[in-house]
Amino acid sequence: MKNRIVCAVVCALALVFAAACAAEENGFLPNGTITDNLESAEDVKTYLLELPEPGGLRLRFEYVTGADYDVEILRPKDDGTLKSLQKTNFDYDRDTVSGTIAEQTDKLRLPEGTYYVRVSAYNYSGYRNDDYSLTALYDAEPGEEYEKEHNNVARKAMAIAGNAGVTGNLASAEDVDFYRVTMPGPGTFQAIFTFASTGDYDLEVFRVDESGELSRIQYTNMCFSGNTQTGSLTRLADKLRLPAGEYYLSVKAYNYVGYRNDDYVLCAYVEDESGLPAEREFNGKGAAATGIDLNASVVGNLSSAEDVDFYRFSIGQQESARVRFTYVPRGDYDVTVYEAKADGTLSKIQYTNFCTSREAVTDTITGSADGMTLGAGTYYIKVNAYNYAGYANADYTLAVVTD
Ligand SMILES: [Ca+2]
Ligand SMILES: [Ca+2]
Ligand SMILES: [Ca+2]
Ligand SMILES: [Ca+2]
Structure with missing residues (x-):
């Protein structure tokens, strides 16, 4: 059994090698051109294409009008079979002055390595014996500034x-x-x-x-x-x-x-924003609130109309304080203050809507909520969009200032 597996592997390798050798006779370098023809409607021509580096590849195919060709790009898999990467049908059937037409495939970005290009007649009536020419238009793109396929997952x-x-x-x-x-x-x-x-x-x-x-x-x-x-x-x-x-x-x-x-x-x-006073997502719940200090500003933003931002601050002794909120004029925000109860629940103590209906000449507007008398304890502030239309993606600044 083992010998049969070894034999099968050797045979498979031999076939791959033979296929590579056969194709190499018809190989073409990147940016080179091959002129060839199909000898019958059943003829299939296979060309070897080596890409020395990852890059962009498209094929230019020139053929007689009225003919109908399939041009396929394939790559050999580890098991020796070929995987089709792209199949393009060329079937221009109107007259041209030269009697030929040159068209191009869509551009693929490919890893370096061995590829095959296969040319065949689409069907019997699309077969022509005339010459075609095939050019690999290739741009090497080794750098990180270019996409590297295959990246579909x-x-x-x-x-x-x-x-x-x-x-x-x-x-x-x-x-x-x-x-x-x-x-x-x-x-x-x-x-x-x-x-x-x-x-x-x-x-x-x-x-x-x-x-x-x-x-x-x-x-x-x-x-x-x-x-x-x-x-x-x-x-x-x-x-x-x-x-x-x-x-x-x-x-x-x-x-x-x-x-x-x-x-x-x-x-x-x-x-x-490491070390900066900024919101820390994901803070959509009180338990994940971003901690802030009294009389210090924190910057945040709503990343969608559904975003909710919770902040938390503590007071050691009774203070008179108010929320100060800076925002872009087109935004419409709900800012709600909660007190943390002994049982861990939040109790709403103040709600303020921050928006402006007047025309603003400044980039941002600063509003202050009513003053609150706050006893020692932990408090939460929730910021969200008043509604979908009131959503603004720009930064806001939030502070709790003592009077
Ligand atoms: Ca891509
Ligand atoms: Ca992709
Ligand atoms: Ca946010
Ligand atoms: Ca949030």
């Missing part, structure tokens, strides 16, 4: 540094691109995305939950609804505040119609 995500753009693209409507960003300390996190303005992308941010599974914390649809815009467009996702840790970003097409093969640029803009 989170565990194969490409690690990217904060504040450094990575250029990638969707190779097909089904392509998914995962990236991983490590935040060494708590701080702000904001995705910046530059994309073809006619495209429609989904950009998602995930954290890893206790069980090791991805949990989505942000979804942004990146598109442009106008019809005159050309070129590319840059959009910002809402700013998040996140604990230290690893986060995943994914880019994919919103749907088949929204797919574009063009390059995009993704940047995770991060600012470390």
